[in-house]
Amino acid sequence: MTLRMPHLGLVTTALVLLGAGMASAEETITIATVNNADVTRMQRLTGVFNKEHPDIHINWVVLEENLLRQRVTQDIATNGGQFDVVTIGNYEVPIWAKQGWLKPLDDLPASYDVNDLIPSVAASASYEDKLYGLPFYAESSITMYRTDLAKKAGVTIPEKPTWAEITAAAKAMNDPSAGVYGICLRGKPGWGINTSFLTSMTNSYGGRWFDMDWKPQFDSPEWKEALDKYLELMKNYGPPGAVGNEFNDNLALFETGKCAIWIDASVGASVITDPKEAKFAKDVGFARFPHKDGVDNYGSWLWAWTLSVPASSKHAQAAETFISWVTSKDYTDLVAREDGWGHAPPGTRQSLYANPEYRKSAPFADVTLDSIKAVDVKHPSVQDVPYLGTQWVGIPEFQGIGTAVGQVFSSALSGQITAEQALSQAQTLTEREMKRAGY
Incomplete structure (x- = not known):
């Protein structure tokens, strides 16, 4: 199998033997994302994901917000295939899903607990009742x-x-x-x-x-x-x-x-x-x-930075594996252990706001949740x-x-x-x- 790496051309990867004759090839996924503190933390903590999934490597493309939108929109509208994960907002998700530019995320593991997502946030990352983006964090x-x-x-x-x-x-x-x-x-x-x-x-x-x-x-x-x-x-x-x-x-x-x-x-x-x-x-x-x-x-506004998989991705399964990890309750717990509950990705999961440890560490929890709930x-x-x-x-x-x-x-x-x-x-x-x- 060949490995596609943007700007580096095509290189050949070694096959890794697994179990009774099974083989899996290493993959590199390219993630386009925004330059903010939560994403910096995401990059720093991704070592945990690498240990759990040594066959998936990550190439980061971190851009200022305006440039991110330009680069991602151009690539996805032209079916360029440069990115396997794109960081987009709840403005783009339903519009791009309608255009057929995003893969539906309808095969998530039960452990992901979709029902724990705050309903208004999940709805804003959906099109025709299907998720096309997993909310990394949401804000008002x-x-x-x-x-x-x-x-x-x-x-x-x-x-x-x-x-x-x-x-x-x-x-x-x-x-x-x-x-x-x-x-x-x-x-x-x-x-x-x-x-x-x-x-x-x-x-x-x-x-x-x-x-x-x-x-x-x-x-x-x-x-x-x-x-x-x-x-x-x-x-x-x-x-x-x-x-x-x-x-x-x-x-x-x-x-x-x-x-x-x-x-x-x-x-x-x-x-x-x-x-x-x-x-x-x-x-x-x-x-x-x-x-x-x-x-x-x-x-009150409602914005969710969501992680979506373009329809043009050649590594869609690996991309979905990563985004389901980084938007999971386990990732929230990881952030809390490493940096404290006050830095847990806000605005996406109901369980976070029911957690007394988070509420104790986040004096802004109530005003954030009230503002998100007020959005129509x-x-x-x-x-x-x-x-x-x-x-x-x-x-x-x-x-x-x-x-x-x-x-x-x-x-x-x-x-x-x-x-x-x-x-x-x-x-x-x-x-x-x-x-x-x-x-």
Whole structure:
């Protein structure tokens, strides 16, 4: 049997004799994944998998989020076969499964315990009631803040804050002369970066991407109010260079004490509460994603980084063996033994939130679970919508449109155009692309 290794050509592997005349060939699976702390941990702990499966070798391709999406989408859409495992989100899973680009994961061992997956997360990684992705971790959007700075500034952030309360708190805690900025939000353009944040923020203001006739809504008062508030917060109380900041950048700012309020993915909570990682780990509080006063929508998003097997994979069985291991309850236990329960992959399994050891180690457990449970992908806005989604819109065109819109919003943040010009451009380009797509 020959071994396929990207960029290294074809080499011949030795056959390993097993039992009474049985033979199995070594295989290398190539995994495309995102550059974050949980994946770094995954790579470090994979030695345990290697001992259990010495015939399966792993070639890692770890990329920044935007580049990962570009590389994976290009490969899978062209049936390139470069990757055996792809790290994608619950936005892509149903769309790609419908296209026939992913293998169904319907032959998992009983020990995997599919029924332990949080139902909303499992449903988001499925198409026509079949799993096409195994959730590695899931997240919602929450507010994280420095309790010591809030106390010093004389402000209180409630469990369900309004944007007005967040603005007052960011202003009070903002102290650039001391190297502390009031708030950190995503500024880098990308459909899964600044567009995701602003979509959730607009949902929390009562807005939506499209009306029931698929007409874009950037000319609505909700989008204007949300964008104005975003720009006010970022320009007045955000760190310099915020236009280039994504999740990892803001995480670094917060854990080094340079950011007072951070509103982002709940998965960051395990890092900023770890004394080994964060300077002020014991001084962190948590709240729901903010909302506009009078609007019953907290902008909670639902994102699951899932591990899927492309239909083009030549090593599908080995790939499935790996992803079922790294998303299992045994892997969760392994993380807990090695790094503590606070670092267990969150948001995917009901058993984790029923575990008293985890709850003791994770002060963010309740707000994360409450936020995930609050998500309704059929009703991301208080207004009716023709799409599924939360911080994304579940149509194939959103990836391109969302990225283009993100560039426009980035231009507004950098001061190249006004908020009004940004919304007008977003409206025009989205209308154009939706007409081209035949909506």
